[in-house]
Amino acid sequence: MQRDPSPSGNEPSGKWFQDWFNHPFYLRIYSHRDRDEAARCVQTILRLTDPEGTASQGLTVLDIACGAGRHALELRKLGCRVTANDLSPYLLEQARIEAERHSLDIRFTCRDMRNIDERASYGLAVQLFTSFGYFEAPEDDRIVLEAVHRALVPGGKYVLDLINPRHLERTLVPHSVRRSGELAVEETRSIEDGRIRKDIIITSDSGETVSFTESVRLFQPDTITGMLSEAGLRPMSIAGSYHGEAFDPLNSPRLIIISGKD
CATH class of the missing domain: 3.40.50.150 (Vaccinia Virus protein VP39)
Known part of the structure; x- marks a missing residue:
């Protein structure tokens, strides 16, 4: 799943996948x-x-x-x-x-x-x-x-x-925090306008923080x-x-x- 990174909190442009899938953190949090x-x-x-x-x-x-x-x-x-x-x-x-x-x-x-x-x-x-x-x-x-x-x-x-979609609606976890190696991953999920949206904040142990939003039609x-x-x-x-x-x-x-x- 994916959309454009939006560290500023602005609405993603609709091409989130171009930036998120090119970021090294993508593979690391989905390892x-x-x-x-x-x-x-x-x-x-x-x-x-x-x-x-x-x-x-x-x-x-x-x-x-x-x-x-x-x-x-x-x-x-x-x-x-x-x-x-x-x-x-x-x-x-x-x-x-x-x-x-x-x-x-x-x-x-x-x-x-x-x-x-x-x-x-x-x-x-x-x-x-x-x-x-x-x-x-x-x-x-x-x-x-x-x-x-x-x-x-x-x-x-x-x-x-x-x-x-029906299974997702029953089992959706709105918010979670986890670690993936040296990365702390905070994920917020919601279903909006027929899409599953996930806002992700990733913080490395060195202090680097990045944000991305994934959005996929259901x-x-x-x-x-x-x-x-x-x-x-x-x-x-x-x-x-x-x-x-x-x-x-x-x-x-x-x-x-x-x-x-x-």
Whole structure:
């Protein structure tokens, strides 16, 4: 999730993700998102999109908003041919370093997700860890879905991983304070105008303090499946967690929609 840093307390500009995802503190406060979680998520995705387990070797995959490459690396380890895209040069560089360290051949591209321009190039596109709904205008989200549709081959599949709004409303923690290594992290959360907003204040032991705001649109299942259908992506199934359980509207933490291009 993300928006522009706003240390002055002013309203974020709507491009919070450009600055926050390029800040070294981002990876440090989310260090609990580890390789084991990524591996479990990828294995679930491949099982749900390819029940017979025959397609991963050589499958062309686009990882949209790949971040530091946790999922891209796991997909490559399983034999997929992976293109990993992100807007953040910093996160892409961290992903490249990890790929080189593990001798994994991954293609990296640095683009706004609205500007993905490949046509009929991928058998699978994934967009994971709440990396959809950043933009202020809903039309921009539709542009992303249309770009995904163009990028997929006929019969290709798209996995979109979102927060389940009803579960979030029940379990939201409005305020928390924690430590991540030498960083003190204070987080304030609220749901405003159909978006989940998180205000973050980070203070290092050396005394440096920075502030950021994350803001992501929340999607009800009927709304996002309708948007997918309008973009030519036919919803096929919905999972409720990275373990792949069937979606429960009240209790599932995630809203993971698998759709296909006919």
